[in-house]
Ligand SMILES: Cc1cc2nc3c(=O)[nH]c(=O)nc-3n(C[C@H](O)[C@H](O)[C@H](O)COP(=O)(O)OP(=O)(O)OC[C@H]3O[C@@H](n4cnc5c(N)ncnc54)[C@H](O)[C@@H]3O)c2cc1C
Ligand SMILES: Cc1cc2nc3c(=O)[nH]c(=O)nc-3n(C[C@H](O)[C@H](O)[C@H](O)COP(=O)(O)O)c2cc1C
């Protein structure tokens with residue numbers, strides 16, 4: 001069941017000047033939230049931001065009825081979301097989209113680029129509960145793009161790449177030795193980030209014959225299957241990222 | 256008690272609030288958010304004779320107080336609709352109205368013939384105004400001759416209520432309305448989207464894969480209102496008005512300008528339950544001004 005509900009801003013955690021975590025609290029109980037689910041947030045107080053903005057659910061706390069979002073400022077909507085005050089009302093449509101499939105035997109590799117790490121905390125929690133070991137590979141342009149390694153470090157090993165070499169291995173995530181080396185101990189890859197990155201990873205997963213799920217971030221007008229704006233080409237035609245995704249097994253995608 | 260019943264030709268709506276084609280899918284997508292049986296009607300996503308994949312992604316660009324889309328009539332074709340979609344929604348307690356599209360007159364005829372046989376659907380909306388297809392669509396609706404031909408051809412095969420959806424991308428929309436009225440339309444609906452464009456200055460590229468797309472939302476409201484007023488004054492058949500309606504106040508304005516019923520479009524994306532609140536707001540407005548019948552408001556602008 002999808003809900004439209006008012007939340008109150010409970011607090012912020014700023015990671016640097018352009019990345020923050022916003023925690024929103026509901027007065028009522030939350031429905032079950034699955035790793036991969038997202039919400040459509042109505043950005044309050046800025047008439048220039050007309051449509052809602054989609055964000056992956058970064059964390060949820062069913063005791064305090066809070067949802068957290070990891071937001072990277074890229075435009076007016078995300079900037080406005082960073083300027084609210086504690087107690088301000090924010091309207092959400094949630095939970096939206098499908099979820100990651102964590103039915104896997106072996107260790108998994110989780111690859112996030114930029115704000116693409118957002119859906120992976122809930123995924124990490126679920127994998128840990130199932131006793132599935134995981135390694136995070138996080139990529140950014142520079143060290144300022146790499147965040148939350150301390151949080152993710154509680155769930156698995158952390159590997160880092162930066163394009164300018166300011167942190168971790170220099171280059172893109174696909175250049176990291178964990179991917180380049182012959183031996184590849186992982187049974188599944190989960191990825192979220194810019195399309196070119198995910199496409200490159202999908203290619204590698206195919207070469208290595210490893211299962212791979214990608215969480216897509218196509219631009220959306222509604223987020224719940226009404227407008228058909230968010231489509232991705234799949235082996236069975238155009239499908240909506242907001243309802244059939246955002247998580248797709250790469251075998252389904254016409255990449 | 257206010258009477259909210261309105262008639263569009265022989266089509267009976269329990270209230271003047273309907274949802275616009277392409278913005279409400281097939282209705283079921285909204286059932287988590289609202290009681291869809293409260294609506295006067297649902298104009299479902301545009302249908303074509305055969306399956307259409309629509310245009311390539313990206314299909315959407317946000318603009319100041321609105322959005323551009325170039326979905327391009329993605330749908331699985333009329334036969335799939337009749338066999339699989341309509342049976343699931345026909346008992347939803349509201350009028351379901353198909354939005355009929357074609358690349359050729361023959362396509363329009365073929366789809367309309369099938370819908371003429373469809374029990375439980377009392378009206379169609381002939382879309383001669385889609386700006387997002389290479390062939391047909393808006394090309395029919397911006398040319399007086401082809402608008403007449405398409406309407407006449409469908410009128411011959413479709414016996415129930417025929418609503419023709421007009422394109423705002425014309426110089427004299429009142430003349431187009433008159434032409435389709437004379438060609439046999441029982442009602443007209445307007446406006447479809449305005450042809451527009453969005454550019455990413457950093458990339459020096461168009462944002463939409465199709466370069467141009469259809470503009471909708473509150474940014475088009477003043478133009479839509481003007482067009483409805485012009486059309487209302489030019490024809491005798493009912494007008495179904497839309498274009499940027501975001502709330503009950505907007506809906507009332509469209510009714511005052513001459514709409515017998517209204518369609519809520521882009522607003523459904525921002526607030527998926529807005530259409531029920533618009534119904535409540537219209538009733539409240541009538542109560543407040545002692546209006547006994549919503550039909551009395553249509554075109555009642557004091558000049
Ligand atoms: C399912 C889903 C989950 C998401 N999860 C997160 C998340 O957890 N954290 C996060 O920070 N962001 C996430 N995003 C992206 C986020 O929705 C956008 O960053 C946000 O909508 C931008 O709004 P804005 O008003 O700040 O920028 P705008 O002013 O709308 O855009 C600024 C620029 O970025 C481009 N742009 C905007 N949105 C996108 C997009 N989705 N893809 C590519 N280019 C885009 C615009 O074309 C423009 O050039 C997610 C997107 C989707 C679809
Ligand atoms: C995403 C989207 C898809 C649309 N698809 C159709 C369609 O299939 N057929 C049609 O006649 N109009 C279509 N329209 C136009 C709407 O029905 C309506 O005429 C227009 O959006 C203006 O109303 P609004 O400003 O309230 O949205 C579409 C509009 C949008 C935004």
Ligand code: FES
Nearest residue numbers: 220223227228242
């Ligand atoms: S965003 Fe509207 S259908 Fe996916």
